[in-house]
Amino acid sequence: MANSTFHPPLSGSALLNDPALNKGTAFTAAEREARSLEGLLPARIETIGEQIEPIVRSMAAATDRPIILPLSNPTSRAEATPTELLSWTEGRALVATGSPLDDVVHDGVTHHISQANNVYVFPGLGLGARVANVSQITDSMLLAAATGVAEQSPCRTGEATAGVLLPLDEVQTVSRRIAFAVARAAAGDQIDDDEIHRRIDQFWWTAAYVPVHPEPEENQQ
Numbered sequence: 001m002a003n004s005t006f007h008p009p010l011s012g013s014a015l016l017n018d019p020a021l022n023k024g025t026a027f028t029a030a031e032r033e034a035r036s037l038e039g040l041l042p043a044r045i046e047t048i049g050e051q052i053e054p055i056v057r058s059m060a061a062a063t064d065r066p067i068i069l070p071l072s073n074p075t076s077r078a079e080a081t082p083t084e085l086l087s088w089t090e091g092r093a094l095v096a097t098g099s100p101l102d103d104v105v106h107d108g109v110t111h112h113i114s115q116a117n118n119v120y121v122f123p124g125l126g127l128g129a130r131v132a133n134v135s136q137i138t139d140s141m142l143l144a145a146a147t148g149v150a151e152q153s154p155c156r157t158g159e160a161t162a163g164v165l166l167p168l169d170e171v172q173t174v175s176r177r178i179a180f181a182v183a184r185a186a187a188g189d190q191i192d193d194d195e196i197h198r199r200i201d202q203f204w205w206t207a208a209y210v211p212v213h214p215e216p217e218e219n220q221q
Contacts, residue, residue, distance in 0.1 A: 056085060056089060086106040086111055096163070127183075131187075131203060145182050151177075180197065
């Protein structure tokens with residue numbers, strides 16, 4: 001009996017649904033094929049990396065410019081690197097990451113990698129609400145902010161190597177435009193464009209830090 005083989009009377013989904021017979025992921029490849037389990041169970045539990053590559057390749061097969069945002073932090077925990085994503089998509093992916101990363105050279109072409117950071121939205125959203133003098137952030141204001149970011153995306157030019165978002169050192173330009181869009185959505189016809197721009201200038205704040213120099217030791221008591 002020790003060397004005998006047990007042949008279950010069921011196969012396929014019926015076998016999977018019978019707790020007395022189901023071995024879960026312990027079925028071998030040969031057992032799956034013999035019992036019509038192909039496609040119902042994975043051959044094994046895959047790593048994140050092994051799962052991501054076929055998904056990305058499928059995206060690239062379905063669209064010319066897949067937008068992929070590996071946002072997990074820190075960088076060591078990211079779902080995939082920009083280098084991998086550009087390799088799997090033949091350089092066609094539009095990539096923005098959760099952490100700041102260097103640009104990537106793929107097939108001799110430099111691709112700009114944007115950092116997807118909420119700093120693009122929040123300052124302009126708050127300023128727009130202040131300009132419109134509202135106490136609640138509405139869906140239409142959020143949509144206006146998101147649209148404002150999208151309208152300033154460098155990749156809208158069609159350039160294959162352009163980033164998804166403007167560089168962070170241009171974030172003030174983004175914030176001003178978003179503030180206007182948010183205030184316009186919040187105020188409707190109650191405030192004209194010139195007044196919105198005037199209020200943006202009025203409430204605009206720029207950080208200016210006074211240099212701090214340590215006092216010489218001889219002057220300390």
